[in-house]
Amino acid sequence: MSERPRVRTAEGVLEGRWRRGLAEFRGVPYAEPPVGALRFAAPVPVRRWEGVRPAVEFGPTPPQSGPVRTRTDGGTDWLTLNVCTPDPGAAGLPVLVWIPGGGYLTADTSDPMYDPAALAAAGLVVVSLAYRVGAEGFAQLDGAPANRGFLDQIAALRWVRRNIAAFGGDPGRVTVAGQSAGAGSVAALLTMESVPTEEPVRAMDPARAVEPEWGMEPEWVMEPARDLFQRAIAHSVPGTHLTRALAERIARALADRLGVAPTAAGLAGVDPWRLAGEVTALGAELPGPYGEWGRLARTGVAVGPVVDGEVLPESPWAALAGGRARGVELLVGHTRDEFRLFSVMSGRAGTFTEEEARTALELFAPRPEGAAAYRAAFPGAAPGELLETVYSDALFRMPSLCLARANEAAGGTSYLFELGLAATGFGGALGACHSLDVPLAFGTLDSPNGVGLLGEDPTAAARAVSRELRDAWVGFATSGDPGWPAARPDGAWLTRVLDAASGTLPYPERASVRIWEDHYPTPFGLGE
Known part of the structure; x- marks a missing residue:
């Protein structure tokens, strides 16, 4: 060697x-x-x-x-x-x-x-x-x-x-x-x-x-x-696709900042890293003057996949559920507290107002009854809790579940999981947050991000969940079996909940499922 x-x-x-x-x-x-x-x-x-x-x-x-x-x-x-x-x-x-x-x-x-x-x-x-x-x-x-x-x-x-x-x-x-x-x-x-x-x-x-x-x-x-x-x-499948009309409007705004045409030829002379910096600046401004950009204006991300009708003819959920793509063996899941990471890292955790919660519900809850349904399903929720729930659902949790559902409709086999293990970093404020599953799956708890999320001395529970998730990846890639039953509609969408005491249960976010039952993620469009 x-x-x-x-x-x-x-x-x-x-x-x-x-x-x-x-x-x-x-x-x-x-x-x-x-x-x-x-x-x-x-x-x-x-x-x-x-x-x-x-x-x-x-x-x-x-x-x-x-x-x-x-x-x-x-x-x-x-x-x-x-x-x-x-x-x-x-x-x-x-x-x-x-x-x-x-x-x-x-x-x-x-x-x-x-x-x-x-x-x-x-x-x-x-x-x-x-x-x-x-x-x-x-x-x-x-x-x-x-x-x-x-x-x-x-x-x-x-x-x-x-x-x-x-x-x-x-x-x-x-x-x-x-x-x-x-x-x-x-x-x-x-x-x-x-x-x-x-x-x-x-x-x-x-x-x-x-x-x-x-x-x-x-x-x-x-x-x-x-x-x-x-x-x-x-x-943690994101539900963020853009319509062609919105993507073209964004390209014009980006090009206007640089004084060039919104074309490949117009932007070809702009240094790639300068262009990347302008995307960053535009994203930071989104909640301000770009209200016409609807839901996208609340994400802080100015570019993303485009349902352009050619390279990506339609959203993945629509293609699978409509029978225009065939299913696959799919291992899919999310964390319990997806949006908590963004609340904590932005310094906004615990400070969201009722007005911000109302805006989140109006933009991201499924229409027309979603906002009222969230209020009814979580009657005692504080504004921050309600906001985090709807953002977690709309941006990651429901797109992940919907991908499993659509894949099943297309003849595939789906295996579901939810990570319920809470991060111990940041004083325990992160919960089972977005990205926590990555060092667990790779077994890289000692990496800088792993230490930031789980501390320098991860708990026995964290090590156990890491072994199970890593073994699930290896087993699934090897034979198509992650180690728990497939999710089926007649089995209440059985889900492996990865936690200090892991178990296979009906999909745990039932209140959110009822709100999203008849809805798939839709592309972000102008004004919506």
Whole structure:
């Protein structure tokens, strides 16, 4: 094991490193850098290289937006992925492809919270991928395809199909997984049924591989994104999709700030990190002058997936429930107190007013009776409790449950969970908050974010929940069985509640279910 591990991919030879007995390959390009003439374009296949390419460092982070962002000057090779395998000489190992979240504004595969070592040591080949976020990935621009971040993910999954056998993985046993925006990406991938490949004929039949002269137009073929994986894991699925009309209005507002046209050509001359900063600034202003943007104005996120009618023809829930996409083996769930993280981190916990609660109900409760139904279901709730409940439901809990319901309607099998274990960080104020499940699933309780959420000495209950959730991922990716029964309508949507004393129960948020019974998440539109 003293020599560095090497693998031969379709694009060339990679040399990684050994870490904790595992072979790790970092910063592997799956597409050409999306800059210059390729900026705001669909991903283009990476050129083949001669010799041995080092793969020991993470690739440069794509431009990030949001209040916490760090500019990197490591280059523009943003479309890279990382592979960690227990044995590159093996064959047929199950594969888990991790899509990091971050509100569609950030996506950093180098976060220690995503360390794949525990999952790989349990027998999985773990892939994590970087993709374009913010305006680079999701701004609706004339002259550019919509949802470029999703197209990047599809390009990475095609790389996995071509190459993962060289790392010991089985291209016919791939599970895609994500949390928050990563889970929203998984939901979209389930239903993007008509996506052109970005590669020539070799994408469909490697035996007929032909390498076109660089710069030639590739031979495009249509292929369902769903054919690139067999199972899916989605934690805290966000219900935030935009209509095309709203996305176009946002693009105009963003371009106006920069004094350019809201087109790919107009924005091409703007530094990518400056553009990312303007997305951050626009998001911070949303509750003010942009009341016409309806629900979106209350999220603080100015860009996101667009139901554009082409790349993403309709929302995942509508496509699955309407029979226009087929179901899958799906492990899906959420935390109990999803919105608490945002209340605490913004310094607003315990300070929300009755007026703010009323606005939240008017915007996010299902219409027309949802606001009154919440008041009736939670009669003694303080304004902050009511606001957190409706935000948790509308943004994460109900979209997650609805994805399970829609997947079941499409002929799939869904396994539900709710994380009820409370975080111990921040003086216990976080509850079972958004993102707490990530270090538990990866077994990275000692990462900076893990320590922040669970303390330097996690409780025995936290360690037990971490083992169960990690085992659920491994079991599900390996055989489709997370360790508890599937959720069925006739079984009151059986749910694994992960807590100090875990158990399998009817779905616990019954009051919210009754309010949302006949509703699926709808795209955010102008004024709504």
